[in-house]
């Protein structure tokens with residue numbers, strides 16, 4: 001398990017081991033290709049048998065993000081790639097366990113879309129060589145195959161960015177759940193009858209600790225208390241709040257409260273799952289130093305003692321490459 005360590009050494013060493021890989025370009029190699037469909041960019045990356053990156057492409061998405069529009073953009077992006085053995089596509093959303101149906105992809109505005117069949121037809125690629133997967137499952141699988149989670153058979157991934165996401169590996173297998181929706185860490189309830197979440201329910205941890213909701217809370221509190229620098233709701237600087245956390249009582253209270261909720265959600269998941277690795281990522285945890293450290297210092301005491309003994313903590317190592325690698329690797333799963 002490269003990159004795994006105790007909490008203290010993790011906090012001390014944070015930031016030293018982020019890295020990116022770029023393999024040699026080998027002509028004629030059979031490749032597995034992963035696609036990460038983001039809100040602004042489409043990332044496409046081809047890997048050889050050893051999961052070395054042999055070709056990588058990042059293109060800005062076009063306006064048409066309908067299923068047909070995205071399928072068309074993937075087809076165009078793949079034109080320069082040859083020898084494709086299999087293709088995995090990761091996107092943010094909830095989907096059926098076999099990936100055939102995307103139930104809900106809020107960022108794309110999709111509901112109940114049979115995207116895999118549409119893509120299979122358009123590309124002329126058999127469905128046995130094609131996978132459509134949740135993007136965070138792809139990230140965790142990528143880190144498991146070739147990154148920070150390599151060698152760990154039981155992993156909880158907690159990603160805190162604009163939202164809060166989770167993914168689980170248990171006994172060396174990705175945990176999908178009966179309906180494909182396992183690992184929804186962001187919608188674990190931490191306050192009964194609490195803040196309204198984007199999922200439509202109340203009191204989810206994402207409604208407190210997700211970046212979008214942090215910005216909303218900061219904006220409202222700054223207005224209420226007359227704190228300068230946060231007048232534009234579309235340009236809330238969370239790093240500024242993080243830097244003022246000890247000096248401004250309003251921010252101290254907000255950070256203490258929200259990191260407690262986040263720690264509670266993560267710790268309870270750790271108690272239930274007993275993983276050997278807590279894998280972390282996402283802009284809020286990577287960029288907001290005080291928020292991250294507060295969260296992690298609160299997580300450990302909340303985990304059942306017996307489940308804490310084997311626990312190590314690491315950040316993802318592969319950056320953007322984790323999602324494409326994981327999607328490509330999942331395309332080979334039966």
Ligand SMILES: [Zn+2]
Nearest residue numbers: 187197199204
């Ligand atoms: Zn929710």
